[in-house]
Amino acid sequence: MEQLNFDTVILGGGPAGLSSAIYASRGAVSTAIVDLNMLGGQPSNYLELENYPGFPIVGGYDLMEKFEEHADKFGVKKFPMQEIQSIDLKSKTILTKECEFKAKTIIIATGAQPMKLGVAGEKEFVGRGVSYCAVCDGAFYRNKVVAVVGGGNAAVEEAMYLTKFADKVYIIHRRDELRADKIVQERAFKNEKIEFIWNSVVKEIKGENLVTNAVLENVKTKEVVNLEVNGVFPYIGMTPNVENISGQLEQDSRGFVITDETMQTSVEGVFAVGDVRNTPLRQVITAAADGAVGAVYAVKYLETIKETAPLV
16 A cells, blocks of 8 residues: 655545645645545536635636646645545554555544434435435436425525426425525515425425425424425535544534644644634634645644655
């Protein structure tokens, strides 16, 4: 197995990871990005972004492509599609199916993924009516009826996107008002294809080969109804991607990595940036900002240990 040595190894190639790579490599330290998937992260699946400064409207994939090109300019080594077998934060060793990476600093930028509803039928119907990505799967629901579960920006924006294909989109929310930004709410309220179901939760997802209905319960009246839908899209929050590092450093009750203002974790020389950490806002701009801060302080840490690995 090939062993590769770097000053900084970044776990994850989304906006936080790519931003970290740019800033670390500009700090004249050898830098690598290791990712389970192709680089770009979740924003690559977004049809449009309209809140990244300087780009009133930009395709998510297009923006992440620019991030990657910027990292390439500074010679960042990229290792996508790596099947990670183990990560030891203390020794700063990452073992994949193909390589062993040894680092002097690690920047965790593994992001987060949508939380599951945890109800009967959800797991069984993934890919057959249950989806966590409207941009990926929306076209399959042309002229059909779908339900989006949640009340935040992601839920409402994905519901808006689904109206491009579906005849009707229900937004099911456990409260009687949305958490989404007012401008996002206003657009949804004006959309004739969207209908809101308030104070309700999904109790079960049913079907045969494909989803046919969702069982809803009103949290106030306890009334149970069957809602006929062809698809269910849960957007009820995020859970951190910490499978290979959990228990090795300080985390909050939901598993998000705890850092200080420099993005330093409880393990010396290990930093966490973006959606994987306990941040109050999870957006492309905050992920990129985290990446910049984390990388700058990773470089400062390297300066304190008075040695750097040879460039590879």
